[in-house]
Amino acid sequence: xxxxxxxxxxxxxxxxxxxxxxxxxxxxxxxxxxxxxxxxxxxxxxxxxxxxxxxxxxxxxxxxxxxxxxxxxxxxxxxxxxxxxxxxxxxxxxxxxxxxxxxxxxxxxxxxxxxxxxxxxxxxxxxxxxxxxxxxxxxxxxxxxxxxxxxxxxxxxxxxxxxxxxxxxxxxxxxxxxxxxxxxxxxxxxxxxxxxxxxxxxxxxxxxxxxxxxxxxxxxxxxxxxxxxxxxxxxxxxxxxxxxxxxxxxxxxxxxxxxxxxxxxxxxxxxxxxxxxxxxxxxxxxxxxxxxxxxxxxx
Numbered sequence: 001x002x003x004x005x006x007x008x009x010x011x012x013x014x015x016x017x018x019x020x021x022x023x024x025x026x027x028x029x030x031x032x033x034x035x036x037x038x039x040x041x042x043x044x045x046x047x048x049x050x051x052x053x054x055x056x057x058x059x060x061x062x063x064x065x066x067x068x069x070x071x072x073x074x075x076x077x078x079x080x081x082x083x084x085x086x087x088x089x090x091x092x093x094x095x096x097x098x099x100x101x102x103x104x105x106x107x108x109x110x111x112x113x114x115x116x117x118x119x120x121x122x123x124x125x126x127x128x129x130x131x132x133x134x135x136x137x138x139x140x141x142x143x144x145x146x147x148x149x150x151x152x153x154x155x156x157x158x159x160x161x162x163x164x165x166x167x168x169x170x171x172x173x174x175x176x177x178x179x180x181x182x183x184x185x186x187x188x189x190x191x192x193x194x195x196x197x198x199x200x201x202x203x204x205x206x207x208x209x210x211x212x213x214x215x216x217x218x219x220x221x222x223x224x225x226x227x228x229x230x231x232x233x234x235x236x237x238x239x240x241x242x243x244x245x246x247x248x249x250x251x252x253x254x255x256x257x258x259x260x261x262x263x264x265x266x267x268x269x270x271x272x273x274x275x276x277x278x279x280x281x282x283x284x285x286x287x288x289x290x291x292x293x294x295x296x297x298x299x
């Protein structure tokens with residue numbers, strides 16, 4: 001019997017907690033899918049490559065498995081399908097957890113516990129070429145479980161804030177044609193910025209999605225989201241412990257080379273990495289273990 005991974009509760013809604021591997025990462029706003037614009041979806045990244053094991057983020061019973069057609073990959077070889085998996089939540093049986101982006105190894109009627117293997121990650125055409133393997137999760141009313149919109153708002157259970165940054169500097173710890181991972185020298189949940197001058201954790205695909213999320217204890221209804229003291233977004237929506245802003249009048253460079261942007265997530269182990277995505281695959285002139293500075297340019 002394989003050892004189950006250590007799991008940590010990271011998201012809560014309707015009395016249900018969703019768990020992430022303690023050495024994994026998760027994201028609320030880092031996707032163009034509607035649920036990520038509305039704070040009703042979270043992506044949980046297991047850390048392995050495509051085809052790696054995905055584990056259940058919740059306790060419950062599998063009530064539906066539905067295979068759906070997926071579009072062709074844009075610049076990569078993709079699966080021709082995706083799969084919707086519904087788990088009736090043990091802690092609130094009137095709700096289900098909706099999961100996407102796995103080929104399931106479980107069957108309808110099977111009971112699963114947090115950390116149980118439930119499938120393998122797949123790379124469907126819904127992904128971008130720089131998207132890492134992940135499990136998409138939503139907590140939903142069992143009578144409205146399938147459609148793209150309509151999930152419950154999600155709350156971040158725990159956030160560790162770090163010192164405000166004067167620069168974005170770190171060591172390249174992983175390289176592949178689609179992106180580089182840069183380890184920040186800090187211990188917190190993610191990249192630190194500010195909201196109206198107050199410390200916040202910045203998250204999302206910036207600037208290429210056109211919006212950004214910020215996790216903050218007391219989010220305001222209006223104002224700005226800042227990074228390195230520069231405004232990068234105007235607040236358009238407030239959630240329980242986060243806000244969202246729009247605007248993309250800024251860009252990033254590494255070694256004077258413009259990149260598509262930064263993919264920012266939250267880290268359960270408080271050891272954040274940032275993903276730098278080039279304008280085209282293979283476009284980052286970097287070396288593993290190299291120290292780099294990510295420059296922010298506001299137009």
